[in-house]
Amino acid sequence: MRFAIIDLGTNTFHLLIAESTDKNFKVLFKTNMPVKLGEGKINDNQIIPAAFERGINALKDFRKIITEYNVDKVRATATSAVRSAENGKKFVLAAREEANIAIEIISGDEEATLIYEGVKLSGAIKDCSLIMDIGGGSVEFILCDSEKLIWKKSYNIGAARLMQQYFKSDPISDEEKNLILAKVQNELLDLFEVCEKHQPKVLIGSAGAFETFAELIIKKYNYPVNVSEAKTYDFNFDEYISITLKLINSTHAERAAMPGMISLRVDMCVVAALLANYTMGRLKINQLTLSTYDLKMGVLASLL
Template identity: 55%
Template sequence: MRAAVIDLGTNTFHLIIADISDANVQIIYKTNVPVRLGQGRINENIIIPEAFERGVETLKIFKQQIDKYKAQQTVAVATSAVRSATNGKDFVDAVRKNASINIQVIDGDKEAEYIYNGVKATGIINGTSLIMDIGGGSTEFIICDNNKLLWKKSYNIGAARLMQAYFHSDPISEQDKSAIINHLNNELTDLKEACILFKPNHLIGSAGAFETFAGMLLKEDIEIKNIKSASIAFTTYNSLSEKLIASTHAERENMPDLIELRVDMIVIAAILTNHILSMSEIKEISLSTYDLKMGVLYSFAD
């Protein structure tokens, strides 16, 4: 069967088309567009008109590719930006009318489940692990071992939300950093309790910001787009995160392997990741390039 999956993220829309047979997934086409659906007013739960229009136009183009490759089934899933927006239903209706795509708005639990399925397909889970997927609107955490999912939760602490609420200085000030950390401490009490209970010793970052971290650290050794997973050395990650957090916007703009979409959000991602590493006392970090969209594809193969 040929299937298409669209992941309508808060920052980026992804399209992936694959042939699926007997638990084997062969990707034949993929693309992504930095739609920035959460631009400007995500914390007010509104998709602004410019972002609304970009989203619809992008999905019209995606539909052309889906038709070109003759996909027999299409699944489009929307996450935090659409599910929290007061005009989210209007967006879903506009896409159905103008792009002939039916969007499923999934809750945070389902999002975490798909992320787990995607990461599991890489084979990287070894022992008790904490999977972390930093989105623009939400961040998902999943604790699992080699055999099963143990605990999962989605929090409205995505990079775009935190950036719009707290990132008001350049470089980011101690005051702004403290405000973020205080917010995380208040939001993540049950995650901390879960880490104490299950004792994960491996942090697996699902795509997104972790692809950026890995790309900046491992660029001479691997091509991120050609791998399923990679190890990230704890000490070199710490050095990179300190550099990113201390840098100005202009300095980050000139850093190689840092895409425009993440020039500012990578600071938030580094602060968030550092907080999780400190809270969990984890010293082993890996990247999984498989995330929600791959989890949806592999659900076809089950």
């Protein structure tokens, strides 16, 4: 049986095609498109016309690939940008009519559960851990251990939201950094409370910006690692701190020139670095692991 999983993120649309084998699966194809659905007006709960059109065109392209691969079952999930947009339902309707793709808008809670299932599939969870998934529209936190999910929550403090609201200077100013961190501190009070009780030892970064941090480190030190083929990657904490401080203090042009940087994340990674570093500092965590398996793999796990 062949499955197609489409993850309609705020910045990127992902397509994964996999075939189920005996109690396992084989990935046949994967791609992503930088749609930037949250561009311009995510904080006004609007998908602007240009982003709307890019999104539908991406889904039309995905439909062609799905047809070529003779897929049996398609599951498309939309997260924060579509979930919060006043014209989100209109987008879902257009996707069905123009691309023949039925989109399911999932809640932040469902999103966190699927991220957990995906990360679990990677084998990254070995100790009491905090999974962090930094999206454009929302950030999901999942507290878990190797046996179970303990606590989860989705927060509307995604990188695109914070960037559009606060990030206006180049490089980011101290004032803007402080505004972002004050917002984050205010939002995450219940997370810090639950972590105080359970004391997670490891932060597991779910794909996205954490893949970019890994790529930047791997390119800088010429490590023989291919992130796109790995399920997990354990960061050297000093290397991670060094690269993220460099990102935060660099200009747009300097970041764009860094080997391993992708254009979509040139500015977004500054906000992601601030979010991740603040969380780890506040919780006194100094072990960081990347799971390249995220929501898409969680959806695949649910289908299998």
